[in-house]
Amino acid sequence: MDAKNTWLQHLLVGFFSLALAFTFNHFLGVAWSTVFARVSFVLLFLTLVIGPVTKLKKPMIVSSPLKLPWSWRGELGIWFTLTSLAHFYFAMSGRPKWNFLAALGGGIGGEGYGLANLLGFIALFWSLILAITSFGGVIRWLGVKSWKWLHTFTYVVFYLVATHSFYFQFFSKYRGGPDFFGYFYLALTLVVIFLQLSAFVKTLASQKKA
Ligand code: HEM
Numbered sequence: 184m185d186a187k188n189t190w191l192q193h194l195l196v197g198f199f200s201l202a203l204a205f206t207f208n209h210f211l212g213v214a215w216s217t218v219f220a221r222v223s224f225v226l227l228f229l230t231l232v233i234g235p236v237t238k239l240k241k242p243m244i245v246s247s248p249l250k251l252p253w254s255w256r257g258e259l260g261i262w263f264t265l266t267s268l269a270h271f272y273f274a275m276s277g278r279p280k281w282n283f284l285a286a287l288g289g290g291i292g293g294e295g296y297g298l299a300n301l302l303g304f305i306a307l308f309w310s311l312i313l314a315i316t317s318f319g320g321v322i323r324w325l326g327v328k329s330w331k332w333l334h335t336f337t338y339v340v341f342y343l344v345a346t347h348s349f350y351f352q353f354f355s356k357y358r359g360g361p362d363f364f365g366y367f368y369l370a371l372t373l374v375v376i377f378l379q380l381s382a383f384v385k386t387l388a389s390q391k392k393a
Contacts, residue, residue: 216273
């Protein structure tokens with residue numbers, strides 16, 4: 184995430200997110216809870232790939248959030264959290280009295296359903312922390328080093344979200360088998376792993392050379 188979130192970038196990312204949500208709902212007939220789940224997955228993917236791609240393209244530049252004013256990570260990450268909250272809202276409002284215990288399968292039960300939702304809750308908790316610390320003033324207050332350490336948790340959020348999504352797509356009776364999006368999530372997850380590994384190998388190679 185970057186130190187300078189601009190209104191224009193927020194407007195563009197917000198427009199993209201809502202247009203994607205409208206398309207999924209209006210043209211594909213997807214329910215709102217799933218619509219926002221899908222949009223948030225795409226936004227999280229985009230937030231994550233910027234880091235390794237930057238590293239692969241410009242390895243000599245220190246990727247400080249204060250030196251990358253053109254980055255879109257702050258805006259994408261904040262909109263990811265907003266759409267995740269919308270997904271959570273629609274998923275919970277389908278339950279009588281917003282029953283959290285039932286969402287956890289009556290206490291981490293429900294043939295994996297409770298565990299999958301627990302991962303979702305943990306992901307949402309960290310997403311909120313990461314979104315709050317994505318604003319320029321907060322980054323400056325934290326200092327680049329602490330900010331960077333905290334934001335490595337974005338990968339933790341990604342793997343939690345991927346597992347949560349794989350459960351609903353591939354391992355639950357909830358949806359009746361994977362659809363196009365199940366394979367799409369799988370492909371995006373493999374891209375993230377590949378980019379992460381490539382950036383690591385490149386960093387290692389340049390350190391060995393120095
Ligand atoms: C950062 C937070 C979260 C993200 C990014 C996220 C994302 C996702 C994704 C990508 C799917 C798969 C949708 C599909 O089949 O295409 C999904 C499904 C689901 N999630 Fe989450 N989730 C989050 C948190 C939560 C929480 C806290 C709950 C708790 C109620 C929850 C409940 C569900 C349920 C019930 C489904 C299956 C039904 C549906 O598609 O809405 N999620 N989520």
